[in-house]
Amino acid sequence: MEYISTRGKSAAVSAAAAIVQGIAEDGGLFVPASIPTYFPQNLADLDYCRLAKDIFALYLTDFTADEIAQVVDEAYSTTSFPDGAVGTVSLDNTEILELWHGPTSAFKDMALQVLPRLLVKSLAKTGGNKEIIILVATSGDTGTAALEGFRDVPHTQITVFYPKEGVSAIQELQMNTTAGNNTCVIGVQGNFDDCQNGVKMIFGDKDLAVKMAAQGKYFSSANSINWGRLLPQIVYYFYGYGQLVAKQRIAFGEEIDIAVPTGNFGDILAGWYAMKMGLPVHQFICASNCNNVLTDALEKGVYDRRRPFHKTISPSMDILISSNFERFIFDISGNDSEYTAAVFEQLRDEGVFTISDSLREKFAAKMRGGYADEDSCKAAIKRVFERYDYLLDPHSAVAYQVAEQLRDDDASVLLLVSTASPYKFPAAVLDALGKLPQDKGELELPAYLNQLSGMPIPPNLAILGELPIRHQQVCAKDDMEAAVIAHLGLD
Ligand SMILES: *Cc1c(COP(=O)(O)O)cnc(C)c1O
16 A cells, blocks of 8 residues: 555655655645455454454555554553443444543544554664654643653653643643653643744754764654554544444444544544445534634635634644645545645635535535534533433533534434543533532542542543652743753753
8 A cells, every 4th residue: 555645746655654754745644545445244243453453454555464463452452441442332322432441531542552653663664773752742632642652662752842831730740640761741831832833943953853863863743644643543433333233223334423523633534534445424523612614614615714713621622724634635636636735735825725616515415514612512511411421521522512413313323432531621521510619629620520420530540649740841932942952862
C-alpha cells in the first residue's frame, strides 16, 4: 500500500515513510492510495487485538505480521487497558462505544498507545539509528495521552508544554505525575496559543536541527494528522459493529447510524474509512459544540473559520480548523488533489471556502452535521442519568444530543462514540446534574460523583492523588526553546 498526498505534489511513499514524515512535503496529508475492502463473516467473533492486526495488515503492507502483532499486543495490553480495549453499554436503541478504558481515560489513548510503537518500527525501516524527540503543545487531553503513549518507548523522548493556568487540575496532575525516564512536562506562563507558537518556533529552528542531527536526534510531533494515529481508530468501528451483532441487536449486514463528537475530524473520518472498507452505515452524525464550523460546512456547504472562538465544557472539541477535513474533501472529490489543494489554500489565506452543491450531494445523505449548545449538552447529561443511571461526559453528551435532534426515525440502531470518562470532567458533569458542591476542590469531585452515581472511577484517575509529583518545571513563554536545549543537553 502506497500513501499519496492530498495536494498531489509529493511522491507516493510507504506507510513507514508516511508515519515518520507525518505531513507530506507539499503541505498535504498522507492518505492510502486505495481503500482496501474488509467485512468478514465472523466479525462478531473477533477480539479487539485480532481485528486490529487484520486491519493494520491491510494498510501497513511494509510491516511483517510479527511486527504488527508486537505493536498491537503491547499497545492494548492489560497493563494499559485493564478492562479490555473498548466497552459497550446498551441504552434502548443506542449502543455506547466506550473508548476511554485506556491509561488516561480519553479516546486518544486508542491511537496514542499505537503511534509511538509504529513510529519506532517505521524509523528502523526508513534507515537509521535515530532518536526521536517528540514535542507537544497541549490544552489537555493530547498531552496526557501522548505522555502515556511515549513513556519508556525506546529511541524516543517526549516533552509536553501546557498553559500553566489553562488546563484542569486533573489534567495537570495526570501530566505531572507521569512516570518514565524519557518524559518531560513543562508548564508555560502563557496560553495554549503561546505553547503552540513556541513549539512551532522550535521545529522551525534550522541551527538547532543541525546541532541535533549531529547527535542523531530529530524532532517529530504526535498530532492527529499522522496516518499512524488515524489507522488505529478505524478498528473500533468494526469492533462496535461486531458487538452489536454478538448482542443480537442487529443482523449481520444491517446498516447502523454512528454519532461522533468531533473536533479535528479524525475520529469520524476513521469511521468514514471503515464504511468505505465495507462497514454497513446508514448515516454518520458529525456532532459539534458551539464551535460549529463543521455543521455549517456539512449542512450549508460553507466552511468559515472567521467566527468567534468559544470556550466550552467540551474543550477537546473547541476547534475551528479541523485538519482532517482535508482528507474528507479529497475523498469525496474523487481524489481530486488540485481541487483539494485549492480549497485548503483558500482556507489558509482567506479563512473560508465553499463546497459546491454537486459535491455536497455526494455525501449529504451519509454525513450529517449538527451541534449542541452548552445548555442542551448539560440537559442531555441530566436526562440520560435520570433515565438510565448512566453518566455521559460532556463530549459524548454533545453527540447524544445531536443524534437525538437529527435522527427522525429511530429505525436503525445508533452507535454512539463515547470519547471520555465522565470522571475526567467531574465539575461539568456535576453542574449538569445540578449537584456541583461549592465547598469542594476539583480533585475531590471524582469521589463525590462516584458516591452520587455508583459508576466506578477509572483506576488511573482513582489513584491520581496518591502518585508522586515528578514534573514541576515552569517556564516563561519566550524560554521554551532554551528549556528544550537544556533538557537535551545541547547547550
Ligand atoms: C480529541 C477529542 C475529541 C475530538 O476528536 P477529533 O478526532 O479531534 O474529532 C472528542 N472528545 C474528546 C474527549 C477528545 O479528547
